[in-house]
Amino acid sequence: MPYRTKSELPKGPKDVLPPKAQEIYREAYNNAYDQYGDKGKRRGSQSREETAGKVAWAAVKKKYKKSDDGKWHPKK
Numbered sequence: 001m002p003y004r005t006k007s008e009l010p011k012g013p014k015d016v017l018p019p020k021a022q023e024i025y026r027e028a029y030n031n032a033y034d035q036y037g038d039k040g041k042r043r044g045s046q047s048r049e050e051t052a053g054k055v056a057w058a059a060v061k062k063k064y065k066k067s068d069d070g071k072w073h074p075k076k
Contacts, residue, residue: 001049002030013056017072021064028052028059 003009006022013025032055036042042051064072 002033010053013060016070017060017064020074021060021072024063025056025060029056032056 003026006014006019006026009022009026013022017025029052032052033048036048036051036055039048042048046054060072063075065075066072
């Protein structure tokens with residue numbers, strides 16, 4: 001299901017990502033959730049939620065990087 005606010009995000013992204021990255025995750029997830037509603041648009045047997053989650057993490061990783069300290073920081 002799509003997320004209306006950052007506070008609705010799953011534990012993983014909500015607990016580890018900074019606020020701006022959470023927003024990137026939320027927007028990418030919601031867009032992918034809509035885009036991959038049709039099972040024929042997804043790979044293999046992945047659920048709509050699994051696909052949207054992967055797309056959302058990929059969007060975060062374009063702008064943020066997890067550093068050695070385990071925290072996510074904007075890429076330079």
